[in-house]
Amino acid sequence: MTSTPDGFRSGFSCFVGRPNAGKSTLTNALVGSKVAITSSKPQTTRHTIRGIVHRPDAQLVIVDTPGLHRPRTLLGQRLNDLVRETWSEVDVVGFCVPADQTVGPGDRFIAAELAKVAKRTPVVGIITKTDLVPRDRVAEQLLALQDVMDFAELVPVSAVDGFQVGLLSDLLVQRLPEGMPLYPEGELTDEPEATLVAELIREAALEGVEAELPHSIAVVVEEMRPREDRDDLIDVHANIFIERPSQKPIVIGRGGERLRQVGTKARGHIERLLGSRIYLDLHVKVAKEWQRDPKQLRRLGF
Structure with missing residues (x-):
């Protein structure tokens, strides 16, 4: 077993921001692997998936939370509760605002909520998606964000072309406590494989569907096991609920x-995740008004 170097830091960070602010893409860029699903649809993330960044000097565990929003359903309320609970338990918070969108009421709503934890948890302001706008627009966004709240640091990044992702990693690590690694070397997430598989199926199901559908889709992996007479094939049986x-x-x-x-x-992504060929069996089922029904929410894992 290798010894941990002096001054090694380990701890938790999370990204917050309006839905579709680039939080999941940034998590994947820092971890170097797809652990969070990404989609152009808001409210894509529904679980707090942890991505683990391994560095020689630190281990940074990123908790990828759903976007905070004004809730309209019981599911929405539960997602918001999950976000606030996470903020109070991490060592540093990254507040993501996209470079290509004006700082608006949604950002100020989140900033006001964050101000309640900022006394004990440092907040780093992150301008995401800088690859989508010219340089002067990034500078304007930095100035606009400075007026929103008092940040420990402000940094523009692009998860797509890697701009300043390493710097952001440094800034987050500086705010972690000294301590031993929390997870074994090489582990990229602590989510059960079945949860990641369900999320990858949901990501594929979200692409190209009508605007009203994303919130209505949930995926449950009913069974995942190697095929009896084959050691190179995994059978995955999943239900897509609407x-x-x-x-x-x-x-x-x-x-x-x-x-x-x-x-x-979905099969392509799952095969890369599991490192094996898979047979994917999908069924679409109706779970009537599941977002508003506490019993169905529990059954679907919320």
Whole structure:
């Protein structure tokens, strides 16, 4: 067993921001692997998935939380509770604001909530998606963000082209306590594989569907096991749940075409995650108004 160097730091950080502010993409860039699903649809993240950054001098555990928003359903309220709970338990918070969007009421709402924890938890302001705008726009956004709250640091980054991702890692690590690594070397996430598989299927199912559908999709992996007579194949059986029968044809598509595309896309990501070939069996089921029903929320893992 290798000894931990003097001054080694380890601890937890989380990214917050409006839905679709680039938090999951940034988590994946720092970890160097796909541990959080990304989508152009807001409210894509529903679980706090932990990504683990291994460095010679530190271990940074990133808790990827759902976007904080004004909730309209019981699911929305639960997601917000999850976010606030996470803020109070981490060592440093990264507040993400995209470079290509004006700082608005949503950001100020989050800043006001963050100010309540900022006395004991440092907050680093992060301008994301700098690859989408010219330099002067980034400078304007930095000035606009300075007016929102008092940050420990302010840093512009791009997860897509890697701009200042290393610097952000340094700034977050500086604010961790000294201590032993929390996870074994090489481990990139502490999420159960079945949860990651379900998230990858949901990401594939979200792509290209109508605007009203993303919140209505949940995925549960019913079974995942190696095939008995084959050691190179894993059978994955999963259900995609929607809220209304009218949504079923949107997910399945004409003659099942859309569901086949979802299966093909998800299978590629899952095979890379598990390092094995998989057989993916998908079924679409209706769980009526599940976002508003406490019993169904529990059954679907919320």
